[in-house]
Amino acid sequence: MRILIVEDDREAADAMERGLTEAGNVCTRAADGEEGLAVAQAGEFDVMIVDRMMPKMNGVQLIETLRREGDQTPVLFLSALGEVGDRVAGLQAGGDDYLVKPYAFAELIARVEALARRRETGSVQTLLKVGDLEMDLIGRSVCRQGREIDLQPREFQLLEFMMRHAGQSVTRTMLLEKVWEYHFDPQTNVIDVHISRLRSKIDKGFDRPMLQTVRGAGYRLDA
Amino acid sequence: MRLPRIFRTTPFRLTLLILALFLSAASAFLAYIYVATAGEARRRTEMEITSEMHSLVAAYDRAGVDAVNQSLIERAASERPFLYLLMNQAQMRISGSIEESPVEKFVGPATWTSFSVTDRDAAGHTLKHPARGLQQRLRGGEILFVGADIGADQAYVNKISTAMQGAGALVIVLGLAVGVLVSRNVTRSMVGLSEVVDAVRNGDLGARAHVRGARDEFDELAAGVNEMLDRLERSMAGHRHAGDAIAHDLRSPLTRLRARLEVAYLEVEAGKGDPTQALAQALEDTDGVLKTFAAVLSIARLQAAGAAPDPVLFDPSDLAANIAELYEPLCEDKGLDFAAELAKDLQARGNREFLAQALANILDNAVKYTPSGGAIMLRVRRRSSGEIEFSVTDTGPGVPDGDRERVVERFVRLENSRNQPGAGLGLSLVAAVAEAHGGRLELAEGPGKVGELGPGLRVALVLPRLG
Numbered sequence: 001m002r003i004l005i006v007e008d009d010r011e012a013a014d015a016m017e018r019g020l021t022e023a024g025n026v027c028t029r030a031a032d033g034e035e036g037l038a039v040a041q042a043g044e045f046d047v048m049i050v051d052r053m054m055p056k057m058n059g060v061q062l063i064e065t066l067r068r069e070g071d072q073t074p075v076l077f078l079s080a081l082g083e084v085g086d087r088v089a090g091l092q093a094g095g096d097d098y099l100v101k102p103y104a105f106a107e108l109i110a111r112v113e114a115l116a117r118r119r120e121t122g123s124v125q126t127l128l129k130v131g132d133l134e135m136d137l138i139g140r141s142v143c144r145q146g147r148e149i150d151l152q153p154r155e156f157q158l159l160e161f162m163m164r165h166a167g168q169s170v171t172r173t174m175l176l177e178k179v180w181e182y183h184f185d186p187q188t189n190v191i192d193v194h195i196s197r198l199r200s201k202i203d204k205g206f207d208r209p210m211l212q213t214v215r216g217a218g219y220r221l222d223a
Numbered sequence: 224m225r226l227p228r229i230f231r232t233t234p235f236r237l238t239l240l241i242l243a244l245f246l247s248a249a250s251a252f253l254a255y256i257y258v259a260t261a262g263e264a265r266r267r268t269e270m271e272i273t274s275e276m277h278s279l280v281a282a283y284d285r286a287g288v289d290a291v292n293q294s295l296i297e298r299a300a301s302e303r304p305f306l307y308l309l310m311n312q313a314q315m316r317i318s319g320s321i322e323e324s325p326v327e328k329f330v331g332p333a334t335w336t337s338f339s340v341t342d343r344d345a346a347g348h349t350l351k352h353p354a355r356g357l358q359q360r361l362r363g364g365e366i367l368f369v370g371a372d373i374g375a376d377q378a379y380v381n382k383i384s385t386a387m388q389g390a391g392a393l394v395i396v397l398g399l400a401v402g403v404l405v406s407r408n409v410t411r412s413m414v415g416l417s418e419v420v421d422a423v424r425n426g427d428l429g430a431r432a433h434v435r436g437a438r439d440e441f442d443e444l445a446a447g448v449n450e451m452l453d454r455l456e457r458s459m460a461g462h463r464h465a466g467d468a469i470a471h472d473l474r475s476p477l478t479r480l481r482a483r484l485e486v487a488y489l490e491v492e493a494g495k496g497d498p499t500q501a502l503a504q505a506l507e508d509t510d511g512v513l514k515t516f517a518a519v520l521s522i523a524r525l526q527a528a529g530a531a532p533d534p535v536l537f538d539p540s541d542l543a544a545n546i547a548e549l550y551e552p553l554c555e556d557k558g559l560d561f562a563a564e565l566a567k568d569l570q571a572r573g574n575r576e577f578l579a580q581a582l583a584n585i586l587d588n589a590v591k592y593t594p595s596g597g598a599i600m601l602r603v604r605r606r607s608s609g610e611i612e613f614s615v616t617d618t619g620p621g622v623p624d625g626d627r628e629r630v631v632e633r634f635v636r637l638e639n640s641r642n643q644p645g646a647g648l649g650l651s652l653v654a655a656v657a658e659a660h661g662g663r664l665e666l667a668e669g670p671g672k673v674g675e676l677g678p679g680l681r682v683a684l685v686l687p688r689l690g
Contacts, residue, residue, distance in 0.1 A: 100517075103513075180545070184579075184583065185517065186587055216503070216506065
């Protein structure tokens with residue numbers, strides 16, 4: 001993936017670039033909003049990681065400008081501001097996701113991959129298919145190897161998210177944000193319990209488990 | 224030119240305005256009196272003069288100058304108040320009660336004129352009365368003048384108008400004096416407030432306005448300013464405190480992290496430790512620091528702001544139901560009996576995100592400390608006071624009476640919780656959320672001791688009634 005990092009903190013950008021390159025991406029860097037705008041206008045990127053507070057032009061202004069020009073590249077905002085209002089402002093400006101500093105690197109990678117993936121599957125799907133697992137989004141039914149699986153509404157949402165991000169690591173925080181719409185980290189393993197319930201429904205009785213635990217990151221649904 | 228300060232005050236300007244209004248009203252009144260009396264007197268006098276002139280002209284037409292003279296003689300004997308003058312064609316006096324006509328340039332066949340007659344009163348003072356006169360040429364070319372004193376009515380009007388002018392002057396003087404007094408009084412009240420504003424502008428947040436106890440609007444304003452300053456001071460102190468607290472709160476976990484890394488480094492260097500495991504441990508510790516940081520920051524922000532951001536109206540049972548849905552599987556997994564009792568049709572106002580997090584923290588604690596086989600009850604209800612209460616009751620070991628206030632403080636963890644994960648910030652955040660909503664956190668004993676279980680803990684987050 002080609003990733004544009006617009007971040008004025010050199011050390012943070014260094015670490016990000018190393019980590020993302022290590023994970024097989026090609027990174028381009030810009031040290032402030034104006035440079036970021038010029039680089040973004042000149043090149044093609046799969047994902048942009050943009051710090052909200054930067055000299056010259058802040059992240060929100062940068063993205064607003066790009067969106068006005070018709071640039072639809074997915075944007076992950078990074079911010080030291082975590083209040084609800086800041087997040088909403090960032091998303092309204094055209095950001096696609098929002099990560100509050102300080103963050104775990106696994107969280108950043110998972111979100112960047114999720115954003116890039118979302119772009120690939122641009123068309124509206126009514127049927128999700130991962131390996132032998134199928135989800136009918138209109139009929140609200142799930143089956144694996146032709147066998148119907150009965151899910152609670154929340155389990156259905158959880159599985160839908162995992163299927164849309166099949167093959168990628170998703171973190172517990174992402175699940176809590178995207179499935180439950182809470183933006184805080186619980187001290188206990190609430191998400192793990194929901195996952196293990198879902199796992200017992202989709203993997204129990206089948207030869208091969210699909211829902212994997214990724215150490216240090218979260219979970220991954222494999223075909 | 225700059226007016227002295229006292230003349231620039233609002234009360235003084237108001238006084239001037241009221242004075243101006245009073246003077247216009249008085250002038251209008253005077254004008255009315257004049258029209259009603261003086262105008263009337265003059266009209267009446269003119270009518271009398273005209274009819275007198277008619278009768279004299281009639282006498283002249285009947286029998287010439289002699290008849291007029293005769294009439295004048297007769298009239299001089301009576302008490303008729305007219306002034307007469309009969310003149311020949313050359314305007315020379317023939318007869319009459321006055322020596323010469325007040326009409327300076329006679330053109331007319333008939334001309335009206337205003338003049339004044341001089342009189343002496345009993346004390347010998349000279350009095351001037353306004354008078355009207357009509358001069359008319361007779362058929363034979365002689366000229367006849369009839370005049371009359373407008374008289375007592377006019378004098379009366381003059382008296383009133385003099386009195387009113389005097390009164391007006393008095394009112395102006397008194398009004399200005401009152402204006403000065405009132406504005407000095409108001410200014411004195413305002414100066415106190417201005418001084419406070421100046422002091423605050425110069426950085427003294429401790430300055431307070433004097434409340435005189437008169438319970439007037441100035442006292443209200445002073446009290447309002449004082450309250451505003453109190454809040455501001457608390458908020459500033461909160462910000463300062465938040466900065467100190469973050470520094471303090473992060474020092475110990477960071478020190479711990481550093482120590483662990485150092486030990487791991489030494490062990491790996493000596494070939495005794497596993498580098499991967501040391502790194503994994505370090506990562507886990509860092510995550511812990513980050514979580515602590517996030518929690519400390521949330522608490523500090525809430526305390527500094529003093530109010531929950533972006534409050535909305537919401538159904539508290541709805542919020543609790545969502546959180547219950549999140550925690551129910553966890554309870555079941557731990558062998559805990561979970562129940563929710565959520566009252567319908569309630570309304571509360573607040574920041575949903577913070578309240579959800581507070582509720583999650585309370586449930587986190589309950590799940591952590593309640594042993595398997597116990598029970599957790601989540602409840603939302605309206606108290607008879609109108610307050611909205613979220614409560615979580617568990618059958619865990621509870622918190623001894625003496626420790627209940629302490630567990631809300633940051634980083635306080637009781638002896639029996641040492642083996643549980645967590646930084647000891649959960650309830651502090653709940654308390655901060657409750658306070659930011661104008662509510663409170665209450666800790667009480669749970670359902671009591673039943674066999675191995677209990678006595679339990681009941682944690683209630685209470686939001687104030689709406690409106």
